[in-house]
Amino acid sequence: MQKRVLITGNEACGAGAIAAGCDCYFGYPITPQNELTAYMSRHMPEQGRVFVQAESEVSAINMVYGASAAGRRVMTSSSSPGISLKQEGISYLAGSELPAVIINVQRGGPGLGNIEPSQADYFQAVKGGGHGDYRMIVLAPSSVQEMYDFTRRAFYLADRYRMPVMVLSDGRLGQMMEPLRPGKGSKSSAAKLPPKDWALTGASGGRPKRVVKSFFPADGTLERHNLELEKKYNLIRRTQSRAGEYFCEDAEVVLAAYGTAARLCREAVRRARAKGLPLGLLRPVTLWPFPAARVKKLAARARAFLVVEMSSGQMVEDVRLAVEGRVPVAFYGRSGGGVPEIGEIYRRAHRLLREKAQGGSQDRGTVS
Amino acid sequence: MSTVSDMADQQVKPDVYKSSLKPVWCPGCGDYGVLNALCQAFARLKLKVEDTMIVSGIGCSSRLPGYLHSYGFNAVHGRALPIAIGAKLANHKLNVIAAGGDGDGFSIGIGHFPHACRRNVDITYIVMDNQVYGLTKGQLSPTSPDQAITSTSKYGSIETPIDPIRLALGCEAPFIARGFAGDIKHLVEVLVRAIKHRGFSFVQILSPCVTYVGKQQFIEIKQRLHYLDQDPEHDCRDIASAVKVINEQDVISVGIIRCHERPHYQKKLAKLNKAASRKKAKLEDLLDTFRP
Ligand SMILES: Cc1ncc(C[n+]2csc(CCOP(=O)(O)OP(=O)(O)O)c2C)c(N)n1
Ligand code: SF4
Ligand SMILES: [Mg+2]
Numbered sequence: 160m161q162k163r164v165l166i167t168g169n170e171a172c173g174a175g176a177i178a179a180g181c182d183c184y185f186g187y188p189i190t191p192q193n194e195l196t197a198y199m200s201r202h203m204p205e206q207g208r209v210f211v212q213a214e215s216e217v218s219a220i221n222m223v224y225g226a227s228a229a230g231r232r233v234m235t236s237s238s239s240p241g242i243s244l245k246q247e248g249i250s251y252l253a254g255s256e257l258p259a260v261i262i263n264v265q266r267g268g269p270g271l272g273n274i275e276p277s278q279a280d281y282f283q284a285v286k287g288g289g290h291g292d293y294r295m296i297v298l299a300p301s302s303v304q305e306m307y308d309f310t311r312r313a314f315y316l317a318d319r320y321r322m323p324v325m326v327l328s329d330g331r332l333g334q335m336m337e338p339l340r341p342g343k344g345s346k347s348s349a350a351k352l353p354p355k356d357w358a359l360t361g362a363s364g365g366r367p368k369r370v371v372k373s374f375f376p377a378d379g380t381l382e383r384h385n386l387e388l389e390k391k392y393n394l395i396r397r398t399q400s401r402a403g404e405y406f407c408e409d410a411e412v413v414l415a416a417y418g419t420a421a422r423l424c425r426e427a428v429r430r431a432r433a434k435g436l437p438l439g440l441l442r443p444v445t446l447w448p449f450p451a452a453r454v455k456k457l458a459a460r461a462r463a464f465l466v467v468e469m470s471s472g473q474m475v476e477d478v479r480l481a482v483e484g485r486v487p488v489a490f491y492g493r494s495g496g497g498v499p500e501i502g503e504i505y506r507r508a509h510r511l512l513r514e515k516a517q518g519g520s521q522d523r524g525t526v527s
Numbered sequence: 528m529s530t531v532s533d534m535a536d537q538q539v540k541p542d543v544y545k546s547s548l549k550p551v552w553c554p555g556c557g558d559y560g561v562l563n564a565l566c567q568a569f570a571r572l573k574l575k576v577e578d579t580m581i582v583s584g585i586g587c588s589s590r591l592p593g594y595l596h597s598y599g600f601n602a603v604h605g606r607a608l609p610i611a612i613g614a615k616l617a618n619h620k621l622n623v624i625a626a627g628g629d630g631d632g633f634s635i636g637i638g639h640f641p642h643a644c645r646r647n648v649d650i651t652y653i654v655m656d657n658q659v660y661g662l663t664k665g666q667l668s669p670t671s672p673d674q675a676i677t678s679t680s681k682y683g684s685i686e687t688p689i690d691p692i693r694l695a696l697g698c699e700a701p702f703i704a705r706g707f708a709g710d711i712k713h714l715v716e717v718l719v720r721a722i723k724h725r726g727f728s729f730v731q732i733l734s735p736c737v738t739y740v741g742k743q744q745f746i747e748i749k750q751r752l753h754y755l756d757q758d759p760e761h762d763c764r765d766i767a768s769a770v771k772v773i774n775e776q777d778v779i780s781v782g783i784i785r786c787h788e789r790p791h792y793q794k795k796l797a798k799l800n801k802a803a804s805r806k807k808a809k810l811e812d813l814l815d816t817f818r819p
Contacts, residue, residue: 187635188663188679196666200679212667212679215605215635240604271585271603 230358275496410439
């Protein structure tokens with residue numbers, strides 16, 4: 160096993176990409192992900208691979224589109240305002256069924272917002288930020304180790320399903336330092352994947368020509384294409400949804416949170432358990448596909464949910480959909496760069512536990 | 528241009544145009560010089576603060592609107608030009624100035640530049656060129672010199688830099704000038720001429736970044752300055768003079784490089800609208816052509 164290193168989340172993400180065999184990286188500076196672009200500018204050339212600082216995020220995502228069509232493992236990264244600019248390209252990648260890895264180190268919005276950590280791009284990531292009927296696998300790391308592991312895994316998933324995959328991180332995870340054990344973690348070996356027999360590699364040798372496109376103008380062809388996409392998306396829904404559970408077995412109130420918010424919730428659960436309070440945490444690892452079945456299962460025995468986000472309430476909608484009104488779903492969020500406080504998570508969870516004990520059932524949808 | 532006409536004989540103090548906000552630029556940043564020169568130019572032109580609008584992109588330089596006491600619009604990275612054009616076309620009376628950095632204008636926003644030049648809306652565009660991305664902490668810019676080592680070009684840049692003056696000339700910008708943040712007196716003259724120009728005027732201001740390029744940027748520029756207003760051979764109405772400037776090697780010319788009056792967009796638009804309105808269609812009859 161390799162030695163541990165102390166590294167920022169942004170750099171871990173770059174290291175994960177290089178370990179996964181990322182051939183090309185195209186970026187554009189934006190805080191709080193600049194360490195990632197800087198890391199790639201230093202280390203991609205060392206590996207004889209391609210690093211380009213594009214002239215904009217629009218340019219970067221289209222360089223990704225081209226490199227992916229040529230059959231290469233390719234990645235781009237940015238933070239919220241830049242990810243907005245990439246939406247057109249993401250839609251085209253999805254429509255053309257091309258693999259690509261996109262890293263979003265989220266910051267506060269809307270607009271230029273600020274450079275503080277945020278989780279306000281959940282809707283954009285999981286509900287289709289670009290136009291058209293498409294989906295994107297979205298992975299949510301919550302540690303520096305996972306920034307590395309999930310980036311590696313993103314390359315594997317992108318190639319396996321021929322689609323864009325996003326790692327949805329935030330400024331806190333990107334900038335903080337933690338020990339990382341490289342090489343550990345998920346499989347990303349290209350060996351198990353099918354050959355890229357769709358890639359534009361030059362048609363010498365008389366093989367039929369290949370066309371990469373997202374344009375299907377002839378009557379009925381787009382609908383047929385979209386039905387094929389839907390089949391693929393359904394397979395992913397069935398097989399790829401992931402979530403972590405922490406003290407959920409006997410939890411009466413279940414916290415639901417991802418990424419940085421999940422780290423804070425974990426601490427709140429630890430404190431509650433130390434006092435014997437039945438609190439648990441469900442941490443979605445894939446935001447799309449959303450682990451709805453897990454939520455549903457927990458809703459059958461828990462008495463309430465408390466969703467915690469660094470947003471004004473986005474993932475909470477998916478939790479409510481999955482809970483289907485069986486139990487109350489409360490929400491605690493901080494927006495605009497605010498970070499939920501562990502004490503406040505604990506207090507709100509405690510209040511729900513007490514209310515439950517007294518048989519109350521109010522749905523507190525408050526944002527503070 | 529909208530000016531303080533009732534104060535025709537009085538002096539206007541440059542400080543009138545300064546906001547109460549204290550700039551957060553690093554000590555020694557060239558952008559201080561630009562702010563001072565702009566206030567002096569406004570004072571010289573007696574611009575009304577309430578009729579003046581500064582639109583910027585995003586960057587250290589794009590913080591400028593916050594430090595001016597006028598309408599300020601710290602807008603979108605790379606989009607100062609279309610936003611400024613929109614504002615000017617919506618309100619012809621505004622004195623509209625677009626401002627930003629080299630990254631803002633010549634990287635992400637470069638697509639808008641040729642169109643601003645050819646559309647020729649009566650606005651002024653100033654680019655504070657420090658050859659680096661300041662705000663995001665020192666990355667490669669499209670105006671960074673060949674071989675430049677920055678946080679995203681660890682082994683030296685391998686891309687040919689853009690020369691904004693050459694670009695503007697190629698895009699047929701009607702007014703092209705260059706100033707230096709280290710010579711405020713000269714910069715004021717340049718800005719006054721640019722704002723007075725009827726049509727799109729472009730000013731590249733060499734505005735050093737002491738933090739990510741270093742103090743020597745000031746010294747190196749200063750040593751190479753060549754003042755066009757003192758050059759008897761230079762004629763800004765003659766394109767050959769401008770071509771000479773873009774081909775110069777050892778010196779850096781500052782002053783009015785090109786000035787070529789041609790009818791600006793609003794003027795042409797007014798003419799077009801007048802011709803179209805001769806048909807005198809009434810609002811309530813607009814849908815008549817669709818009636819059987
Ligand atoms: C869409 C988008 N991408 C990236 C950024 C991050 N960003 C802010 S300013 C800037 C470049 C600044 O460079 P420049 O325009 O030269 O201004 P300077 O700071 O040097 O004055 C970048 C990349 C952003 N705000 N929005
Ligand atoms: S980083 Fe450079 S451009 Fe920005 S304020 Fe400091 S000196 Fe000026
Ligand atoms: Mg700059």
